[in-house]
Amino acid sequence: ADEVATLVTENFHATFPLDTGQFTEVFDDVDERRFGQTQTEYKEWAVDRLQDYHTTTVTYTGDNNVTYNKTCEPNLSDISVQSIEPVYLPEVRQTTDLGEYTYPYEYYAAGPSRVTEEDGIHRCVHCETSGVDETYTYCPNCGAIACDTHIKTERLEGEPVCTGCAVTERFALKTKYFYDEENLDAFRKEYAEMPIHEKAMENKLLAGGSVVATLLFVLSVLVIGGII
Known part of the structure; x- marks a missing residue:
């Protein structure tokens, strides 16, 4: 509420x-909402707010040294x-349809400034991750906007x-992750025709561990044999 009030006063x-x-x-639908109270009622409300704003508690010590x-x-x-000048504040709600998902975005607009009420764009559809400081990736397969944790690389096509x-x-x-069963079947055939070393590279961590283990084994044999 304070952000919206600041938006109005500054613009x-x-x-x-x-x-x-x-x-x-410009817009698909326009709903004009009239003011909920009379001008007199708004004046009374403003007076109450001003009274609260200027009310303060002071501490002092009397002549008897009592606080x-x-x-x-x-x-x-x-x-x-003296007067009240009513203004309308535009509240804009828009939706973006991407694949299986609909993303809402709602904000108050005043001149070049805005206050966001709902941001469905900067939010992962699979978890609670949200906010403009996070990183998101669009999934072209289903239309999801997902965080780094819930986005992978499609093995056959190399896309998110x-x-x-x-x-x-x-x-x-x-x-491994695939868009659909068709891509999975295509990769199964491709994988079946790979030489053994290429198959191993589908898991680089495992392949690297195997190389280290092999080297250690060779070194152990050489040491036992007295060569080293």
Whole structure:
């Protein structure tokens, strides 16, 4: 609420007469909401807010060396609201459809500034990760926007695929991700024709461990044989 209030006050100079007709040419739907109270009721509300804002508690020590706390509150008669100027604040809601997902984005707009109310773009569809400081990747297979944890590389095509829609199978003890069963079947055939060293490279960590183990074994044999 404070961010929205700041948005209005800082952009009050940019107000212009409202013409709902110009918005219907741009947006699919326009809902004009009238003010919920009368001008007098808004003045009373403003006076109450100003009274609360200027109310403070002071601490002082009297002549008898006793410390006192006193709340200083202005009288309602001390506060006067000369005029109220109503303004409309545009609240824009848009949705983006990508594959199987719909992403909402809602914000208040005032001049070049905005306050975001709902951001469905900067959010992983598979977990609670959200915010503009995170990294997200689009999955062309299903339309998901996913965080680094839930995005993988499609083995056959080398493109991003999310863990939610991917078809998986283990090759060389490592899980591989595919867009669909067709791509999985194609890679099965490709994998079956690979020489043994290429199959091993499907799991580089395992292949690297095997090389180290082999070298250690050879060194052990050489040591036992007295060669080293």
